[in-house]
Amino acid sequence: MLDYKLKDSVLILSEANKTGTRVASIIFDPFDENSKTLTGIWKDLISGKTLPVQVSRDYDMTGGKDTAWTNKDVIQAISLKGRYFKTVLSKDSGEYYAAVRGVKILDKKTGILLQQIPVDCQQRGIYSIAVDDYNFDGYEDFSIFEEAYAGANESSLYFLYNPTKKKYFKSNIYGISLVFDPVSKTITESNACCGGRERSVTTYRLVKNEMVEVASHHYVWDEKEQDYVEKKKPVRKKNPINLIH
Incomplete structure (x- = not known):
């Protein structure tokens, strides 16, 4: 850097x-x-x-609603041991901003293209890619920023490493503002809504690379307490007929 x-x-x-x-x-x-x-x-x-x-100068990325261009590479700030990333950007006429249409994974020593993966994401310049062990198997994976939503909510696409094929594949890990805990091996999703008045926190475990819900909590801002208070789910009343039988 x-x-x-x-x-x-x-x-x-x-x-x-x-x-x-x-x-x-x-x-x-x-x-x-x-x-x-x-x-x-x-x-x-x-x-x-x-x-x-x-x-x-190889190329520039001209902005403006009336410009269009395709397949321009942006090297990423984060990298893996022996590998680095480039995002592939294209801009359609009528759009103000370019979008990420692909991810290139290249060998650091030779510059040889090892893998190219198609995506469709918003772009964050040189900070679109992040690296972590998302499925807790000891191998580094990568993610790409997908989209920003209202408030602090955002999503990413997660690609896991297959050590046998030495390739990355798109996972079924998906959610809003995910946080990965390598100690508990859990994934926490935080989703805020209603101008920050409400938020939900859901915890998952990975079972065969599939997200399985462990716990879910919903919080509402309480003016009196000046803090978030958990909103309990309503308890379903038992059917009297069932009680008789």
Whole structure:
């Protein structure tokens, strides 16, 4: 990950180590965002060694309702050991924003495409992909942000790793604002509604990669208590006829 600083037409991209210490920089002087080619230097801030750098514009992602384009890759900030991700974006005419139409998984050493998966999701730039062990089997899986809803609600698509095939497949894990607990091996779904006045919390376990409900609670905001209070489900009255028999 690179931080940047732009001042007086000089762009400095800085790389830090795990402790946060800057160890290298890429400097473009001058920097012109409209230029098709940029020339600069890479500098090791520890040894002072420098190397020339030249980058060329591959494409841009023009916005606006009247523009349309397809299949432009965006490298993702998060990666796996030995693999990295790109999202594939396309923009239809009449739409203001591009959508993610696919996910590419590539080998870090060679850049070879290992797998491409079609999706249809809203895009979050370089932060569309997340990585975790979603089915608690010891292998890293990945998810992609799908859509944002009212309030803090959002959903993602979850892809699990098959160690035999060394491929990822779309899972049946789905819900609103899911949180995965590796200790209890449970999944918690939190769904808020009605302007935040009500929310439900449901806990699941995975059985053969299928979500099975364990517990569900519904909470309503109480003005008097100034807190959420659990709303109990009404108890069904027994049928008197059944009691007689």
